[in-house]
Amino acid sequence: MPQLAIEAADSNIKSGDSWSGYTVVQAKHKERLRGGTEDRDWLLNELRKEVNAWLREDRPRHPKPENFLLITNVRLSAVQEVGGIDIVEAAMAEHAKSLGLRGWAVWHSSHVSRLLDQHPGVRQTYLGLVVTGDVLTALLEGLSTSNPDAARALTGFVAKELVANSNIRLTRAGNGPDQERLSDIGIDLPAQDRLSPVDPDGKPINHFVARTIISQGDHPRKVQDGNFCTLLIGGPGQGKSTIGQLICQSYRAAILEARTGELALDQQRIMHDTLTHLREIRVPLPRMHRWPIYVRLTEYSERILGAEDYSLLKFIAEQINNRGGAYSLTQGHLYNWLRQWPWMIVLDGLDEVPDTHTRRTLLQKVSEFLSDAAMQRADISVLVTTRRQGYNDDMRTWEPREFELVELSNQQALHYGRQLVTSRHPADSAFADLVHDRLIEAAKEKMTAKLMGSPLQVSIMASLLEDRVRLPTTRHALFADFYETVFKREANKIGSIGERVEQHKANIDALHNAAGMLLHFDGEKSGQADVHLTRADLQSIATDQLVAQTYENSAARKAAEHLIGLATDRFILLVEKSTDNWGFEVRSFQEFMASRYIVSGPEDQIMDRLRILARSSHWRNTWLFAAAQVFEMRPHLRETLLAIVAEADSQSMSDYLARPGAILAVDMLLDNFAATTPGLQQRLVKQTIEILDAPLLPVEILPIIQEASERDPVVRRLVQERFQAAMRAGGPRRASMLVLMRLWTRRYKGAISTYVRPRLPGTASSAKPDGGGESFESIWGSAGQAARRQSDFNVGEMLADKINWDSLSEDETATLSDFLKEAQRLRVLPQSGGIKGYSVRKVGALTTAKVAKSNGICAVLADACESLSEEETAVAEWLIRQIAQSVRQDFVGDKLSSAGPLPQRASA
Numbered sequence: 001m002p003q004l005a006i007e008a009a010d011s012n013i014k015s016g017d018s019w020s021g022y023t024v025v026q027a028k029h030k031e032r033l034r035g036g037t038e039d040r041d042w043l044l045n046e047l048r049k050e051v052n053a054w055l056r057e058d059r060p061r062h063p064k065p066e067n068f069l070l071i072t073n074v075r076l077s078a079v080q081e082v083g084g085i086d087i088v089e090a091a092m093a094e095h096a097k098s099l100g101l102r103g104w105a106v107w108h109s110s111h112v113s114r115l116l117d118q119h120p121g122v123r124q125t126y127l128g129l130v131v132t133g134d135v136l137t138a139l140l141e142g143l144s145t146s147n148p149d150a151a152r153a154l155t156g157f158v159a160k161e162l163v164a165n166s167n168i169r170l171t172r173a174g175n176g177p178d179q180e181r182l183s184d185i186g187i188d189l190p191a192q193d194r195l196s197p198v199d200p201d202g203k204p205i206n207h208f209v210a211r212t213i214i215s216q217g218d219h220p221r222k223v224q225d226g227n228f229c230t231l232l233i234g235g236p237g238q239g240k241s242t243i244g245q246l247i248c249q250s251y252r253a254a255i256l257e258a259r260t261g262e263l264a265l266d267q268q269r270i271m272h273d274t275l276t277h278l279r280e281i282r283v284p285l286p287r288m289h290r291w292p293i294y295v296r297l298t299e300y301s302e303r304i305l306g307a308e309d310y311s312l313l314k315f316i317a318e319q320i321n322n323r324g325g326a327y328s329l330t331q332g333h334l335y336n337w338l339r340q341w342p343w344m345i346v347l348d349g350l351d352e353v354p355d356t357h358t359r360r361t362l363l364q365k366v367s368e369f370l371s372d373a374a375m376q377r378a379d380i381s382v383l384v385t386t387r388r389q390g391y392n393d394d395m396r397t398w399e400p401r402e403f404e405l406v407e408l409s410n411q412q413a414l415h416y417g418r419q420l421v422t423s424r425h426p427a428d429s430a431f432a433d434l435v436h437d438r439l440i441e442a443a444k445e446k447m448t449a450k451l452m453g454s455p456l457q458v459s460i461m462a463s464l465l466e467d468r469v470r471l472p473t474t475r476h477a478l479f480a481d482f483y484e485t486v487f488k489r490e491a492n493k494i495g496s497i498g499e500r501v502e503q504h505k506a507n508i509d510a511l512h513n514a515a516g517m518l519l520h521f522d523g524e525k526s527g528q529a530d531v532h533l534t535r536a537d538l539q540s541i542a543t544d545q546l547v548a549q550t551y552e553n554s555a556a557r558k559a560a561e562h563l564i565g566l567a568t569d570r571f572i573l574l575v576e577k578s579t580d581n582w583g584f585e586v587r588s589f590q591e592f593m594a595s596r597y598i599v600s601g602p603e604d605q606i607m608d609r610l611r612i613l614a615r616s617s618h619w620r621n622t623w624l625f626a627a628a629q630v631f632e633m634r635p636h637l638r639e640t641l642l643a644i645v646a647e648a649d650s651q652s653m654s655d656y657l658a659r660p661g662a663i664l665a666v667d668m669l670l671d672n673f674a675a676t677t678p679g680l681q682q683r684l685v686k687q688t689i690e691i692l693d694a695p696l697l698p699v700e701i702l703p704i705i706q707e708a709s710e711r712d713p714v715v716r717r718l719v720q721e722r723f724q725a726a727m728r729a730g731g732p733r734r735a736s737m738l739v740l741m742r743l744w745t746r747r748y749k750g751a752i753s754t755y756v757r758p759r760l761p762g763t764a765s766s767a768k769p770d771g772g773g774e775s776f777e778s779i780w781g782s783a784g785q786a787a788r789r790q791s792d793f794n795v796g797e798m799l800a801d802k803i804n805w806d807s808l809s810e811d812e813t814a815t816l817s818d819f820l821k822e823a824q825r826l827r828v829l830p831q832s833g834g835i836k837g838y839s840v841r842k843v844g845a846l847t848t849a850k851v852a853k854s855n856g857i858c859a860v861l862a863d864a865c866e867s868l869s870e871e872e873t874a875v876a877e878w879l880i881r882q883i884a885q886s887v888r889q890d891f892v893g894d895k896l897s898s899a900g901p902l903p904q905r906a907s908a
Helices: 037-055 084-099 109-118 120-125 127-140 150-164 209-217 240-262 265-280 297-304 312-322 331-340 356-375 410-424 429-443 446-453 455-464 475-491 496-503 505-523 535-548 553-569 587-598 603-613 620-633 635-647 653-658 660-670 678-689 699-711 713-729 731-747 751-759 783-790 795-802 810-823 855-867 870-889 893-899
Strands: 003-005 018-020 023-028 067-072 103-107 190-193 229-233 291-296 343-348 380-386 401-405 575-578 581-583 827-830 838-841
Touching: 023 037, 037 084, 067 084, 084 103, 103 109, 150 240, 150 265, 150 291, 190 209, 209 229, 209 240, 209 380, 209 401, 229 240, 240 265, 240 291, 240 343, 240 380, 291 297, 291 312, 297 312, 297 356, 312 331, 312 356, 331 356, 356 380, 410 429, 410 446, 410 455, 429 446, 429 455, 446 455, 455 475, 475 496, 475 505, 475 587, 475 620, 496 505, 505 535, 505 553, 505 581, 505 587, 535 553, 535 581, 587 603, 587 620, 603 620, 603 635, 603 893, 620 635, 620 660, 635 660, 635 678, 653 660, 653 855, 653 870, 660 678, 660 699, 660 870, 678 699, 678 713, 699 713, 699 731, 699 751, 713 731, 713 751, 731 751, 731 855, 731 870, 795 810, 795 855, 795 870, 810 855, 855 870
Parallel strands: 023 067, 067 103, 229 380, 229 401, 291 343, 343 380
Antiparallel strands: 003 018, 190 401, 575 581, 827 838
């Protein structure tokens, strides 16, 4: 009879020196450790499933064990009676009675760590599984960069991250898993450098993000040298988070490639698939094996709320420790490792931290981390991702290289679609070909092709084309049809499930809508960075819905529980991310559902909500979804909708400076809004033309204005008149217009270029403007040369000299004086990289809320901007951006209560 020697010190019970008989050893590894009761309850549930497999009456597992050893990476606390150790052991004792065990033991994370300490031979033999412990051992022993085995110390944590981040959630629906493998569908994304988006001939220069980041990372990246940071800006669903994970996976693969034989079988499989896929999409393995760390900024911001001393290094150590290992990592260990080994850090989702105070605190913590890295002369490469609407030049002091994702070309979209359908239907190539053929036909339609610019929308299209041959032509309709397709697939299932789904459709819809609204509403609040719903919250939402339908309270609560089961068990849009942590895996789905809530109810409430949310960057994508629904489903409200956009520029003097209505019109045009109604689209274009000479216009809108000017003589005349007015006005308006038109005439031919080119300074009618590929957002044309003669402006003093102080009240004078005193810490400095032009480097955080809310102050600031010279254009840019940032980030959620009821969480 085989025997397993279990020393007393190695077991959690006193069961003798050895076991004999049939012994089962079960390893329970939780990939994402959250800590506390969540991990403990997961372990108890896994243990219960194993025991029930031996005890069930129908086809029980045979034979039953005589001894049972449970090994887990879950940490269990040692608090007497109520701690995880005592609770798990009590449960195990009950199971031992049911199974008739003679011996049993539970080895939790800390216990395994002690065993590895006592048995270094075992630790070294199974290095691929427990190498994280060796990372710490090496650090404690003062590991130096000259250690040839340094990469070995990283293998454990990196291997676990490779597996944990191998899947992404996109749009799988119906049967089968709701996640897709990154090694099947990950792609490199095209982007433009915001400083030089075009070549001297005006042709766009596209870079592939992953290849560019890896190429940059193959060279030393020092904080003190100012070449360590890259900012990636992209729209909803463009793949910012996914490309960050793909980059981290490439670094993990590079570290593990030479040690594949030391990995577990599942790690080897994922490693092989990752290497193969990277080769197929032409993403090279990094030559410099940077240590990859992926940080979700919403999670980090949640930790720092109420804990001002919670450093980024501490958060990273917590992430590593939550992966499990033989030791607990400290900030000191990481601080040493930062000095000794190159790092790659992805900071994902800056725009998802909308509250100004929380974001400022977060950026301060990141800056402190970078300061520590500079002191250590660390080699560190940083990638930060954000949406354009949620970015306010927060990182300008880091001097990042800024890239903005561009839409996928038709060819790139179709290639990505091929990857998707092949991954989703590996056993049915004929059906995969059919779906891809339908995508090809869709790409031939102009309106549909415009929707194929982002990976998320291509994924939705591929899902829809499994059941149909034509696609919708607007983004809102695309999401709406996807939701309905998911619903129909569930309702069409044979049996009672499909019947119940169909029967409760209205309530399931309302639950999703209210959940999206509540999550997005709370996401705007201070202290609610990483929001989620509990099952009790869902119960409360569903109960309120049913009570509103005249259910009695007790009946409503019972029906609500059944409704929640249908909505969460049968749909992928509302998911349980972790134990009792519910939300939408894809943020765009949350925003879409919130928009459906906004457009529910009486029409006056709907329009009031849209009016309240029109200026907010946090609500922008939700607003666009909601406005599209109103435009398509309630055509009699179109005039009111466009009036809301127009009025947004004239409610206050801060609106005159920030022009939130014109920026909203830009976003609507970029969203293909009113494309089938040229007259209404023209009104949006007209409003956009009003900011051609302001530093707020995104260059992405130029193709739309160019096309409109070619087909519509009214638009063409308005552009020409705006150009003439800016030339007469001089100062910042003239400088801004010159930059725009230099870019325009290099990119496009046609009436506007023909009219403008001979009127640009230093050009002849047949000559192109000189200079390289300047970007409208960063370069100020002719102002650059003059600015070289005055390269160090004091912003506060310069503005103070232009203010008409006599027109201000005493309180307004005090407020503006405080603002300008803070602005004295700002200077206009030359940009790095030899780029012509100057910008303002942000030295300290400014609170502009009081200034933006004062009509009197904004009026004198507007006059001051107009009196600035072309050489001082960067000062005007900075001031306008400060006001615009305050307007966009103004907290508006609480005002929604005046426009109808809002969903409520469960009472505490």
